[in-house]
Amino acid sequence: MSLLELRDVTRSFGGVTAVDRCSFSVGAGSLTGLIGPNGAGKTTVFNLIAGAIKPDRGDILLAGRALGRLRPHRIARLGLSRTFQITRALDELTVLENVVLQRRWESPKRRSRWPRISRTASSDFSRSPAR
Numbered sequence: 689m690s691l692l693e694l695r696d697v698t699r700s701f702g703g704v705t706a707v708d709r710c711s712f713s714v715g716a717g718s719l720t721g722l723i724g725p726n727g728a729g730k731t732t733v734f735n736l737i738a739g740a741i742k743p744d745r746g747d748i749l750l751a752g753r754a755l756g757r758l759r760p761h762r763i764a765r766l767g768l769s770r771t772f773q774i775t776r777a778l779d780e781l782t783v784l785e786n787v788v789l790q791r792r793w794e795s796p797k798r799r800s801r802w803p804r805i806s807r808t809a810s811s812d813f814s815r816s817p818a819r
């Protein structure tokens with residue numbers, strides 16, 4: 689079974705069909721690239737997979753489970769999250785707080801590793817503001 693699968697995913701913005709019947713699958717442990725010219729729809733595909741926007745048609749499955757109308761934070765809890773082209777830290781928090789904050793969305797099992805992170809990241813740097 690594929691870890692991630694898109695089946696005939698389509699998404700339009702007004703008269704522009706940004707993603708038109710896109711289908712592909714990604715196996716567990718694989719590294720997969722998505723390439724295409726400017727405006728081809730790559731970012732829209734990532735937004736669809738992460739749940740930031742929803743397909744007009746088609747299905748996105750994670751480990752065989754259709755993500756349907758799940759919101760991004762629920763999808764993150766299932767283990768799927770994205771990074772952004774331009775990363776933005778929360779300036780007023782420390783480096784460590786920025787790391788811990790994003791880990792809030794992880795499952796309780798993975799979250800139980802937090803104390804280890806805190807111990808490892810006990811350098812002065814981790815306690816500095818992220819700005």
Ligand SMILES: Nc1ncnc2c1ncn2[C@@H]1O[C@H](COP(=O)(O)OP(=O)(O)OP(=O)(O)O)[C@@H](O)[C@H]1O
Pocket residue numbers: 701704705706724725726727728729730731732733
């Ligand atoms: N929120 C939106 N509203 C209207 N049109 C959009 C929206 N998001 C994307 N589009 C349009 O959908 C098409 C695909 O855009 P997208 O940003 O996904 O392409 P891309 O492959 O990521 O491009 P680039 O290589 O420049 O990052 C473009 O025509 C874009 O203008």
Ligand SMILES: [Mg+2]
Pocket residue numbers: 730731732
């Ligand atoms: Mg893009």
